[in-house]
Amino acid sequence: MKTNSTNYRTCETTGKIVCLDAQRFIKLNAVSAVVFLLFGAIAAILLALTRWQTVHLLDAEWFYRVLTLHGINMLIFWIIFIEIAILYFTATSLLNSRLFSKGLAWISFALMMLGALMTNGIILAGEADVLMTSYLPLLAHPLFYLGIILFAVGALIGVGNFFGTIYIAKRDKTYKGSMPLVTFGATAAAIIAVVALLHGAIALVPTFTYSLGLTPEPDPAWYRLIWWGLGHMSQQINVCAMVAVWYFMATMTTGAKAPNEAVCRAAFVLYVLFINIASAHHLLVDPGVGAEWKIWNTSYAMYLAVLASMIHGFTVPASVEIGMRAKGYTRGLFNWLFKAPWKNPGFSAFFLSLVIFGFIGGITGVTLGTQQINIIAHNTLRIPGHFHATVVGGTSLAFMGLTYYVIPLIFQKDYIGRFWARIQPYIFASGIVLMSIGMSFAGSEGVARRTWDIDAAGIYGATTHLFLGMLGIGGILAFTGILIFVLLAVGTLLFGESNKGRAMKCWGVPETVADLTKEDGTVGEDKSAGEHSAGHDTRGTMVIVVIFLLAFAVYYFANWGALADVWWVR
Amino acid sequence: MSINPPPKNWFQKPTGHERIWLGMAIVWCLIMSLMMPLWHFKGKQNSTGESYIVEPDDFFERTQRFVDNNQVDTLEGVPVVEPPPGGDAYLVARMYSWYPVLQLREGETYRLHVSSMDIQHGFSLQPMNMNFHVMPGYDHVLTITPTRAGEYTIVCNEFCGLGHHAMIGNIIVK
């Protein structure tokens, strides 16, 4: 430690050094995130109960208002507040560094909070019923745009503070060699965040000035192109941050060891390099951009960002398998998986997130984002069906799992209601899966997204209504999951037992199996240093990823088949 | 351990299962990338995005001329218009209706021009479930060939205001 100007403590659980300034801002941002999550969840249940056509709770005006509120509070406020907390954590504790600037952290937090409150206020006042995307020529009150711009500037300053911290850590040599994998992933996320937020500024600043009557109306097609530069890239931030959290949780809960860090790091680099004009995914059936542009920009001649996710899809479970086998769970293909700490909410949230993101979110996403297949999916409920499996069942669930460690480690409070915490990830995951499947099937039946009522069209039958019922019931379950999560988090902050001066109360991690030592000979030793996957047994993971690839291929080609069935169009 | 700096020699070539998986993933990504250009040339369903800048008023005038010249019937007060096979058809999207009703022939090809008079809308043909984006200021040309006779419904699937759910149109294929 080079400077004495800041205070530190040593974490009694991990032995890491915690910068107290960083700790304060991790707390502030994390608590804000959870508050906005609750807000978004209340909106969510109202939406689910409205799209469940049989219940049809809200009236049209409030449906669109609440939809705007939900999208913004979830996708922007919940996710970005917690990501800023993650950035501060990975740059300080994992690098043994202090936070670059307390002042910047305050400014960042204040701007984000101000922006969030301003935006929510104007939405609830009924002055911004334009949905999250605010496609021109729809126009909201200027404060709506200003709120989002302030929030984005605040987030950008937070990201700057992260880079500043990386810089001083490097300068002061607080760590040796290369930065840890988790921090590396967070850095990739931060780089993408800068590019994404700049797109946001380019789209929203002229729209803001237009809403004030100062400048002419921006072209709506141009707006879509640039806005999705923000919107799609933000999803890449979420993926990057989520994968970093996967590695972190895998390590904390099972002692996972990556088969080969070079591969994992290269995959993060692919995210950064191949995401720039991914807004193409949202313009596949648009006028104004041609087929060549669409095809090239969805794949860059090769799906390199998809490749990156497929790599992590292997390396993450493989690191768990390697860690577990090293502990002695070596029998058969899947003993390591069955003996994983499924009662530890950190682990179950992480692993369910991995499975939902990969098997549902990933497969549907790549398929729907295929240029021609998008014709049978664009703006139907298949789209929210897809992204509730990525950013909710994937990212949000992973971040919930992280919280089960952030609160004991950073807030130094042991969780109350541990039984509820153990089942919370399962409730949330099953709800989201059910809802996502309901949405996807209803979308295949032609039900539009962002639509208050489907009976006016008079063309949807009983099956469609059944799928919408599935959406509703899944929504109720998922909402229950979020409610338990928030109540436990808040309850623990208020009433949880302090664990200052001792290690956190363990959620349960797999013990090393002593009696297997003789057969294997190496069990229990740290084999990670210098040794790589040649010596690692990852058979179980190999089986899982091959099943994954088969499922992917079946879904992908089934969609081409469905496409071949519709009218010819050029 | 991904939360600590890696060992000095972390830069290694992938081996074993990881290497096999990398190979499989790369091949799969290539297959997917090639499917799109392949379908572009061989497939029958493509979104080429053919479009022209157009003033909403101009577009409406052209549509009105199209209606005047080709009207065959009326459906609930909306003109039913049959374009000549191989010819141009016009469809106006506006809050909250589609104008006019089109009558097409199975197996014939039409150049369908779609544009919006006000804000963005979504052209969603049901129960085919074919979806295209409709923008003000852009004449979006879809060269379509109906493959099956029947009565089809156009649903708006881009949020366009409180009447969005009731923005319903018709296409009849004989």
Ligand code: HEM
């Ligand atoms: C309890 C959990 C949740 C439920 C029940 C839920 C339900 C819904 C429903 C019913 C819709 C409307 C679909 C439509 O009509 O188009 C929706 C939209 C959306 N949700 Fe969620 N959601 C949940 C959690 C989340 C989370 C955690 C996120 C983000 C991190 C999220 C992001 C979105 C977005 C971006 C939209 C689209 C908004 C738009 O079309 O403008 N949701 N959600």
Ligand SMILES: [Cu+2]
């Ligand atoms: Cu409309």
Ligand SMILES: [Cu+2]
């Ligand atoms: Cu609409």
